[in-house]
Amino acid sequence: MRKIIKNTAIIEDQWTLLDADVELNVALNTQQAIVPLALWQAHKEQLKAINPIGVWLEAEQEIESLLDDLELFTVIALNFPVFTDGRHFSSARLLRERYAYSGEIRAIGDVLRDQLFFMQRCGFDAYALRSDRCPIDALKSLTELSVSYQAAYDQSLPLYRRRSA
Template sequence: MQRIIKNGQVIDESWHLLDKDSSLDGLSNSDDLIVPLALWREHAHALKVRDGGLGVWLDSDEEIEEIVDDLSHFQVVALNFPIFTDGRHYSSARLLRERYGYQGEVRAIGDVLRDQLFYMQRCGFDAFAIRPDRDPYEALQSLQDFSVTYQAAVNQPPLFRRRQA
């Protein structure tokens, strides 16, 4: 069982992340599923009436705007980083939080490494599926790498505004 970082803790993964070529055949009605965007587009009506939790995952070339009207159906929005150098979903996380007011879990999946977590958290991610060959407990420590930040973040104003308060 994979362990993920969520809300500053390492926990056992309870969601089932479906592959891009998955179908709904043979799936339990009560499992918590994170489905690829293509499966959501094709079977949204069936997925909405399931008893289990529902999430969607987007690849780096898929836009957040494709799911904006459906955000209320998802407990999790997972954003895939196919390689660690592909940073397009940093912006997607910020859009989810700031523009669209999404309050559910925003999870980083794929090639997610320790060095990215601090910055991902500042953009709005609150869960991280670390690459399987890496230690999630070591990666968790990276969230404390910096004690002071100057720039604004999703959950924090810039330093000069914090000092005025």
């Protein structure tokens, strides 16, 4: 079973991430499935029977397409096709701050150690690293920086405001 980082621990991944070309009958027979957005949109009524269920979005897909169904998802996985594509940093922050999503937000795809601290600051709480990366080493990156200057999801005040208080 694949290992992921969730919060500040390395755990066995209990979820099955289904490919974009998966068929509906496969999804319906999978426990704890994370389905592609296109499959969810095409077969929402049947997939609602799966509990728990998650959904994953490609970088070009907007989270606003999920707003009516947010409370149904235990996991929302955001795919990073390449490590230089940072569009889902904003998606995670919007999910947490604007839409008050309290479930798991998972980074999938080309996820590297150097990104985890910043992903955490945006609201991610689970990370499925690339298969060629060590989760033990990557876990250290979440605690390497002790002070952040800017405001973010995890700290609403910038450093200068925290110091003056």
